[in-house]
Amino acid sequence: MSSEHHNTKPGYDTTPPASRRMLEVAVLVTVILIILVPFFRSYFKFMTESEMFSGEKIGAEGVKMRAEVEAEQKARLESAPIAIGEAAKQLAAGRASAVAPKASEDLGALAGWALINDEKAVEAAQNALEGAARGEDAEGEASEAQGEESEASEEAASAE
Numbered sequence: 001m002s003s004e005h006h007n008t009k010p011g012y013d014t015t016p017p018a019s020r021r022m023l024e025v026a027v028l029v030t031v032i033l034i035i036l037v038p039f040f041r042s043y044f045k046f047m048t049e050s051e052m053f054s055g056e057k058i059g060a061e062g063v064k065m066r067a068e069v070e071a072e073q074k075a076r077l078e079s080a081p082i083a084i085g086e087a088a089k090q091l092a093a094g095r096a097s098a099v100a101p102k103a104s105e106d107l108g109a110l111a112g113w114a115l116i117n118d119e120k121a122v123e124a125a126q127n128a129l130e131g132a133a134r135g136e137d138a139e140g141e142a143s144e145a146q147g148e149e150s151e152a153s154e155e156a157a158s159a160e
Contacts (some may be wrong), residue, residue, distance in 0.1 A: 105127060105129075107125055107129070
C-alpha cells in the first residue's frame with residue numbers, strides 16, 4: 001500500500017486547499033478598502049456640504065450652521081427689552097399676570113365646532129361675547145341660541 005491515499009471514484013475532489021490564494025485575495029481586498037476609505041470620506045463631505053449650501057433646495061441663502069443660528073439667538077436674547085434672568089425673577093416674585101390666559105376674540109372655533117355653517121349659532125355667540133364685554137347677563141340669549149342650534153342639528157340629521 002502506498003502512503004498516499006488516492007480515491008479515484010467520481011465525486012471526490014483531490015486538489016489541495018487554496019489557502020494561499022484565499023490569503024492573497026483577503027490581503028488585496030483589505031488594501032483596496034484602506035485606500036478607498038479616505039476617498040469615500042472626502043466624497044461624503046463634499047456631497048454633504050454641497051447639499052447644505054445649495055441654493056435650489058433652501059433658497060439663495062442656504063442652510064446656516066448651528067453655531068451661526070445660536071449666535072443670532074444669543075444676540076436677540078441680549079438685545080431684548082428685559083433680560084431672561086430678570087424676567088424669571090419678576091415671574092417668581094408674583095407677576096403671574098404676564099402669563100395669565102386671556103379670552104380669545106376669534107369665533108372661528110365656535111363656527112367650526114358643529115362642522116356646519118349655523119349662522120344663528122355664530123350670531124348668538126357673537127351677541128353673547130358682546131354682551132359679556134359690556135357686562136350684561138347673556139345667559140338668556142345663550143340658552144335661546146342653544147335651543148335653536150339643537151333644532152337646526154335635528155333638522156340636518158333628519159334630512160340625511
